[in-house]
Amino acid sequence: MRLPDFGKLFEDGRRVESADFGPVTLGLHEAGHVVLTTGRVVACDPLVAPEAEAYTVALPPGRHRLVLSVAHFDDGDQRVAGAMLHVGDGPPVVWEMALLPGEDVSALGDDEIFGFGVDSATACLMDEEAARTVAALQEANAESFFKLVEDEMEKNYVDTWSRAEVVLDEAGGLNVVTYSTGLGEGLYASYFGRDARGEVCRLVTDFALFDFDELA
Secondary structure (H helix, E strand, O other): OOOOOHHHHHOOOOEEEEOOOEEEEEEEEEEEEEEEOOOOEEEEOOOOOOOOOOOOOOOOOEEEEEEEEEEEEOOOOEEEEEEEEEOOOOOOOEEEEOOOOOOOHHHOOOOOOOOEEEOOOEEEEEEHHHHHHHHHHHHHHHHHHHHHHHHHHHOOOEOOEOEEEEEOOOOOOOEEEEEEOOOOOEEEEEEEEEOOOOOEEEEEEEOOOOOHHHHO
16 A cells, blocks of 8 residues: 655645645644553544554653644635644654554555544544543543533634543543544544654544545
8 A cells, every 4th residue: 555645744834736625725733742651552532432442553651742734725614634643753754554453454455444433523642541541431421521522622612623632630641632533424544654763753643634646
């Protein structure tokens, strides 16, 4: 599978000629910092499937900056095109699909991906420890957790997207960073970017607004 340079999705002010939407301008927005305690990263719909498995590639523990690429359409609509976690200075020179245990890219067809499903139009990145906490909070009182995320995202709402850094543990700083997903429901893939030394320096989730060729 030929992968594009996902870094192009995060060039502030970049114009993309989209076959589906016409001319689109990309703008970058800070979404907060993801706190990784174990370094095992979970990308999922936090309101539906927080029990999702972590990716097979672990990242350095710590606080890592998360940036959203927002597509600004000429009709005034705005949609999140991608989310990028910065875990090194980079720049990335090669990209690989982020996989869960048991997944093998050689089994994919040309237009197929491994990804996570979104049903609530909301995705997130969080540590595996945070995912266990979110699952426990939902089991104890799902409505209370949903309201927490909704209230935090409402503080940052812009027609038609939002994001939030939801703190789960004040003492330890454990958190989940949530954000709107492209056009809403769907199956979305993530990709690790490696620098010239082969070290992972980025993790990107692509919300499939554009064909790969449109990012060339």
